[in-house]
Amino acid sequence: MPMDPKEIIELLHTTARSLGAEVTSPWFYLQFGLILAGAGIAYASDAAIRSRVDMTTFAMGLPLPLRHFARVLVFSASTAVFAVLMIAARITMYHSTWPSRSYLLAVCAKLALAWLVIRLVTSVIRNEFIVRLVSLSAWLVAALSVVGQLQPTLDLLDSDAASIVLGGLRLTPLVLIKLGALLIVALWLTNIASNFVESRITRSADLTPSIQVLLVKMIRMGLMVLAIIIALSAVGINLSALAVFSGAVGVGIGIGLQKIVANFISGIILLADKSVKPGDLVTIGDSSGRISAMKTRYISVAAGDGREFLIPNEDLVTQKVVNWTYTDKNTLVKVLFGTNYDADPRLVCKLAVEIAAAAPRAIKNKPPNCILTEFAEAGMKFSLTFWISDPDGMDTVKSDVMLTLWDAFKREGIRVPYPVREIRVRGGALPVESVVEVSS
Structure with a gap:
């Protein structure tokens, strides 16, 4: 039964009197001195042990858990x-005098053993924040249990004075603490299960990358929802009592969370229709690169120069996206160039086709093509097209072909046109004074 305020006040008074009587006893100071001496010896022993033990080779003969x-x-x-x-x-001291005169030593020994056991148990957890939170919480529970104040503390946290009633839901600090602890444990187990399932799914060669990501997200979300439902039910919260918050949640989603929900739904759509998938080379606006990851809210596009663009999923659904590898990785490379009118256009096209066909990444079963596109003011313009098997490094391939084309033009005496400007002055030459005045 929860304690009423009078019982709580009486408990506090009794505890204060007991502490006062303990502090005024000379045995308290003897125990306190032994505790300080033990702490000093323990600190010195810790430094000595660590300096003499090589952690890289320590306990190598033992099995991995024991090590x-x-x-x-x-x-x-x-x-x-x-x-x-x-x-x-x-x-x-227990065998030398009254047992009550060494009570403080017994408390310190139990607390030290409890902390040691907690450190061993939490050492299997990788998250540093979770380790600290679990360690401190477990040690606090152990400390209250050692001094015999665990049940009174639980009654205090579950008392009516500290409770809040919202509709048919009664919330107390004890309920919130239990809910937080269960959620941490449940979500931790969910993360372990999700990682295990993800490793199994990603190894499957029968599933496309999009289906793999979609399955992983659905399983992770389902396990998370299941963990929350189990945690709420375990602390005695009736899920029907949460219906009062559904209206507020709906308003919150409609006003402040619509972008987040839109990105989440867009991510599901992208994974389902397979328009983009991890590994695709895409161009979205001014951003180009390969999709390295597809998250719940965004996709990550690696630009190849160390940068990664984080693009919201909604933009991929509502904007124009160029997917270079949607159905076929073969990519057409176009090289535009020009020559002067002294060159033979047939020879120019022949040289360009031979150079493109000799490119290391050119596809052999798709021959290059070069056409004369325009008789321009400064010279003739040509368009050379050829296929490569992968769009990665397309600019490098184009640059190599153009450099080789330049060498061939120099060898054959073919000149590339450049703009020439002529200024003609009609009516005779300008006076010298006018020229100086204009130049100044």
């Missing part, structure tokens, strides 16, 4: 030494 725990013990050597010293001091 992992052995290394955690070395890193927690100060806690282990402190716990051993407190247990030894507690046993000594």
Whole structure:
């Protein structure tokens, strides 16, 4: 049953009197001195152990789990030494005088052992923030249990004075703490399961990259929703009581979260229609590159120069997207160039076709083509087209062909036209004074 405010006040008064009586006892200061001495010895022992143990070769003969725990013990050597010293001091004083005179030593020994066990258990968690949160929370529960205040604290957190009633939902600090702890555990297990399923799906050669990403997202989202439902049910929250918040959530989505929802739905559409997929070479506006990842809100396009463009999924659905590898990776390369009128256009086309056909990345079963496109003011204009098997490095291929074409023109005496401007002055030459005045 939850405690009422009078019981809480009485409990606080009783606890204060007990602490006052304990502090005024000379045995308290003896125990406090032993605790300080044990802490100093533990700190010195930790430094000595770490300086003498080579962690790269330590416990190499043990199985991997035992090796992992052995290394955690070395890193927690100060806690282990402190716990051993407190247990030894507690046993000594327990048999030498009244047991109550070594109570503080027993509390310190239990807290040190609890912290050591928590460090061993949480060492399998990779997330540093989760490790700290779980360690501190578990140690706080252990400390309250050791001093015998766990149940009163739980009653205080679950009391009517600290509760909030929203519709048919009663929220207390204890319910929120339980919900947070269960959500952390459930989401952690969900992440492990999702990573396992993702590794299995990505290894399947029968699924396209788009289907793989779609399946991973659907499974991850489904497991997350299931974890939240289980956590809410475990703390006694009736899901029907949350219906009062559905209207507020709908308004929030309609006003402030519409872009996020639009990007999420657009991501599902992109994965379902396979218009783009990881590995495609795309051009979206002024951004070009290969799609390196497809996330819930955006896609990542690697430009090839170290930059990555994060483009919202909605832009891919509503804007024009050039997918160079949608159905076929073969890419047509077009090289535009010109010559003067002294050149033989048939010889120019022949040289251009031979150079393009000799390019290392040119497709052999699709012959190049060169045509004369225009008799321009400065000279003749040509268009050379040829196919390569992959659009990656298309500009480099074009540059190599143009450099080779330039060498061939120099060898054959073919000149590339350049703009020439002539200024004719009618009516005779200008006076010298006028020329100087104009130039100034």
